[in-house]
Amino acid sequence: MKEEYGYCRISTPKQNISRQERNILEVYPAAHIVKEVYTGTKTTGRKEWNKLHKLVKQEAVAGKEITIIFDSVSRMSRNADEGFQLYEELFNMGISLVFLKEPHINTDTYKKALESNIQMTGTNVDFILEGINKYLLSLAKEQIRIAFEQAEKEVLDLHQRTSEGIKTAKLNGKQIGRIKGNKYTTKKETAAKEIILKNSKDFNGTNTDSEVIKIAGISRNSYYKYKAELKAAAGN
CATH class of the missing domain: 1.10.10 (Arc Repressor Mutant, subunit A)
Incomplete structure (x- = not known):
């Protein structure tokens, strides 16, 4: 039995989540959409993700064929180490992961890379072939890690630009935020x-x-x- 889940996440209620939902349903019209508003880079405080994570693990153990679809890798995690570990955990449980904007790291692609190992020959060249296979596996894993590192870098760059913008505004004499002691009337x-x-x-x-x-x-x-x-x- 197949189950498809589309996970959509935005950082603030002011953002529009419908674009992610629309992108997922265009490719996976039967997907159950899970929506979340959460700012942090890690998954620890994401209630909806944690519920989905627990559910899919239970369903995978029960023998169901599970696919989770994300609009992009940053919707899964913006922390490189956590994202990579989570990817491997779900992959090892047989759960398929799909990233619409980064299809090169979909678990199906990763699985093909693992299965495309060069067959041993039973001769003296096997140690060379084994080294090549290890290299190919390492290369596939590196592509996944790079995708999560890029997602993390986007967050760091955004924080840096925000910080620089505030500093520039202050240097130009602009007031940032409310003036302490002033009363504001709504x-x-x-x-x-x-x-x-x-x-x-x-x-x-x-x-x-x-x-x-x-x-x-x-x-x-x-x-x-x-x-x-x-x-x-x-x-x-």
Whole structure:
């Protein structure tokens, strides 16, 4: 029995995950899509991945034919050592891995490389052939490791560019982030205060505190905090 899973991951909720999902379903329309929003480079804190990882291992032990599809290698891991170890773990369990943007490291390709060993001849040249086979295996593994190292490098480069951008902005006199000690008013707070001023008996209205809280749709703590700030601003 075959099971196909497409794993999609984005770093922030603002990013669009649909592109990854669309790319996977175009090639594997029957794939069960697993979505995740997680920033870190390692898989440790990825709840959805960890659930999928546990599930596919159980299914592989039960004899199912499992395939996991990723839009790119960076969706699996952006940590080179962890990614390579995870790849080998799943490969050794018979689980197929597909990377749409890096098909040269798909497990099927890796498997063919392992199976294309030169056959021994039973003669004195076998030690040379054995050396060639080891080299070919080492070359296949190196291609996989390079792919994960590239994914890790992309993260490091992004952090470096961000850091350099912040330094440049500071040198140019630009404010980065909020100024310490400054109070920032949100649109929600402004709207709530307008409702309090208009409706509360303490100001221009005829409604009780409980009634104004319902009208404004805010918590009691926020209401009394805003009301206190309005009184202080009015000099009461």
